[in-house]
Amino acid sequence: MRSIWAMPRFFRQGVRPSDCPALLRQLLVRRDERFLDVVRRAVFGNPRSPYLALLRSVGCEWGDLVVLVRAEGIEGAMRQLADRGVYVTGVELKARRPIVRGSFTLHPRPRDFVNPLIAPHFFVPTSGSTGGSSLIGRVLAERREFALLLGAGLVAHGARNPVSVSWRVAPLSMFDFEALGCRTIGWFNPVSYASETTRLGQLFIVAMAAAAGRRLPVLRAMPLDQPGRMLDWLRRRLREHAEIVVVGYTGAIVRVATTAAERGLSLSGVIWNPIGEPYTAERHAAITASGGRSMPQYGANECGSMAMACPHAEQPGELHVGTHRVAFVRRGPDRAGDDGGALAITTLDPYTPTIMFNTDLGDDADISTRDCGCVFGQIGLTTRIMNVRPFGRLSSEGITFEAVDIVAILERELPARFGGHATDYQIAEEHSADGRSRLILRVHPRVRIDDTHAVRDFLLHAIGRGGVADRHISRVLGEADAIQVARQAPIATAVGKILPFVPSRTRRSGDS
Numbered sequence: 001m002r003s004i005w006a007m008p009r010f011f012r013q014g015v016r017p018s019d020c021p022a023l024l025r026q027l028l029v030r031r032d033e034r035f036l037d038v039v040r041r042a043v044f045g046n047p048r049s050p051y052l053a054l055l056r057s058v059g060c061e062w063g064d065l066v067v068l069v070r071a072e073g074i075e076g077a078m079r080q081l082a083d084r085g086v087y088v089t090g091v092e093l094k095a096r097r098p099i100v101r102g103s104f105t106l107h108p109r110p111r112d113f114v115n116p117l118i119a120p121h122f123f124v125p126t127s128g129s130t131g132g133s134s135l136i137g138r139v140l141a142e143r144r145e146f147a148l149l150l151g152a153g154l155v156a157h158g159a160r161n162p163v164s165v166s167w168r169v170a171p172l173s174m175f176d177f178e179a180l181g182c183r184t185i186g187w188f189n190p191v192s193y194a195s196e197t198t199r200l201g202q203l204f205i206v207a208m209a210a211a212a213g214r215r216l217p218v219l220r221a222m223p224l225d226q227p228g229r230m231l232d233w234l235r236r237r238l239r240e241h242a243e244i245v246v247v248g249y250t251g252a253i254v255r256v257a258t259t260a261a262e263r264g265l266s267l268s269g270v271i272w273n274p275i276g277e278p279y280t281a282e283r284h285a286a287i288t289a290s291g292g293r294s295m296p297q298y299g300a301n302e303c304g305s306m307a308m309a310c311p312h313a314e315q316p317g318e319l320h321v322g323t324h325r326v327a328f329v330r331r332g333p334d335r336a337g338d339d340g341g342a343l344a345i346t347t348l349d350p351y352t353p354t355i356m357f358n359t360d361l362g363d364d365a366d367i368s369t370r371d372c373g374c375v376f377g378q379i380g381l382t383t384r385i386m387n388v389r390p391f392g393r394l395s396s397e398g399i400t401f402e403a404v405d406i407v408a409i410l411e412r413e414l415p416a417r418f419g420g421h422a423t424d425y426q427i428a429e430e431h432s433a434d435g436r437s438r439l440i441l442r443v444h445p446r447v448r449i450d451d452t453h454a455v456r457d458f459l460l461h462a463i464g465r466g467g468v469a470d471r472h473i474s475r476v477l478g479e480a481d482a483i484q485v486a487r488q489a490p491i492a493t494a495v496g497k498i499l500p501f502v503p504s505r506t507r508r509s510g511d512s
C-alpha cells in the first residue's frame with residue numbers, strides 16, 4: 001500500500017528544470033560512493049546475484065573492487081572487469097542462454113537480475129519488441145533521477161515553459177514531466193488496443209494525481225497509422241501553447257512529421273522527444289523537416305532513460321550520458337564469437353529496476369568526450385554516445401548478416417531509389433514450419449512501385465556490395481528466392497514501435 005501515499009507525494013514534490021543542472025552536479029560529486037553502496041548491498045549483499053558469482057569467478061571480492069574503483073575510476077574498473085569476463089550479454093540477461101566464461105558456467109533466472117533494493121510502486125509491461133513481454137517493477141524515485149536529466153535537457157535545448165504530451169501507454173514520461181512541473185495536456189496510446197490492466201492502471205494513476213491536485217488526461221487512442229489525427233491535434237494545441245514536448249516512439253513521430261511536411265504545415269513549437277527505436281540521420285531529417293525540434297533520448301525498460309540529446313550535436317543522435325546514474329564502457333567481441341562490440345551498462349543509482357553490471361541490451365555505440373559547451377558539458381556530463389545501433393543479426397538460409405547494414409539500406413537507400421520515407425520499409429524474418437527461413441521486405445502501399453522484383457533485386461544488390469562474403473550471401477539469398485516483397489505497411493510492435501527489422505520469434509519456442 002506504499003504506492004497509495006507515494007504517488008500523491010511524488011506529484012506534490014516537484015523540481016524546476018532550472019534547478020536540475022545544480023542537482024545533477026551534486027549527484028556527480030557522490031558518484032563513486034553511490035556506485036559502491038549499490039554494489040555492496042545489491043551484489044555482495046545478495047547471494048543470488050549473478051554478478052557476485054561472476055566477480056568471485058575471477059577472484060574479485062568486495063575489498064578488491066573498492067581498491068580497483070579508487071585507482072581506476074568506475075569506467076576504468078568496469079573495463080578491466082569486462083576484459084576478465086565479468087559482463088552479461090543481452091541474451092544472458094533474459095536467461096535465454098547460460099553464462100559461460102571458460103570453465104565457469106551459471107544458469108541465472110531473470111529475476112536474479114532484479115534490483116533487490118526496491119519495493120515497486122507500480123509495474124510496467126516490457127514492449128516485447130524482442131520477444132515475450134514481462135512486468136518490470138518501478139519506483140517513483142527512479143523517475144526523479146531521470147527527471148533531472150530531462151530537466152537539464154529542456155534547459156539545454158532552450159525550452160522555456162513547455163506543456164507535455166505522452167504518446168505511449170506507459171505513464172513513465174508523464175511522471176517525468178509532471179515532476180518538472182510541465183503540465184500534461186495529452187496521454188495517447190499509439191495503438192488502438194488497450195488491455196483491461198492498462199485501462200485500470202491508468203485510471204489508478206489519474207486518481208492518485210487528482211489526490212495531489214494534479215489533473216492528468218485520460219489515456220486515449222491516437223493510432224500511429226493515422227498520423228494526420230495527431231498532426232491536426234497538435235496544430236490546434238499550438239494555438240494555445242508556445243511549446244509542446246511530445247514523447248513518443250521514433251517511427252510514430254517520423255510519420256507525423258513527414259505528413260506535416262507533405263501538407264506544407266509547420267510544427268514549429270513542438271519539441272519531439274523520440275524514444276525506443278534507432279535514431280538515424282534519416283529519421284532526424286524527417287522529424288525536423290516540418291519545423292519541430294528534436295531531443296532524442298536513449299533508455300530501456302530494464303534501467304530507465306540513460307542519455308539525452310546534445311543541443312550542439314555535430315551529427316544527429318549524439319547524446320550526453322547521464323553519468324550520475326549509469327556508467328558506459330564499450331566491450332570487445334564476445335569470446336564465444338557471437339556478438340560484435342557491445343555497449344556495456346552499469347547502473348549506479350539504487351532505484352533502477354534491473355541491476356546492470358557491465359550488462360548490455362543488445363546495442364552497440366561509440367563513446368567519446370568532446371567539449372561541446374552545452375549545459376550538460378558544463379555540469380560535468382561530458383561522456384557522449386553516438387551511433388547507437390543494434391548489433392543483432394538477421395538470418396536466412398543459414399546465413400546471418402549484420403542488422404546495422406540493413407538499417408542503412410532500408411532507411412536511406414531504398415527511399416532514395418524508390419521513394420517514401422525512413423519508416424516505409426521493414427524487413428521481417430520468417431521461419432516456416434518446414435524449417436525454411438525467409439525475409440519479408442514490407443513496402444508501404446503509399447510508395448508507388450510498379451515492379452516489386454526491381455525492389456528485391458535492389459536489396460539483393462545492396463546486401464552484396466560489401467565484399468566477397470556479402471556477394472556470396474546475396475547470391476544464396478537470390479537463388480533460394482529467400483526475399484519476398486509484400487505491399488503492406490511496416491508492422492508496429494504491440495506497444496507501437498516501428499522497428500526497421502523484425503527478427504523471427506518462432507525459434508524461441510523452446511524458451512520458458
Ligand SMILES: [Zn+2]
Pocket residue numbers: 310311312313320372373374375376377
Ligand atoms: Zn552538449
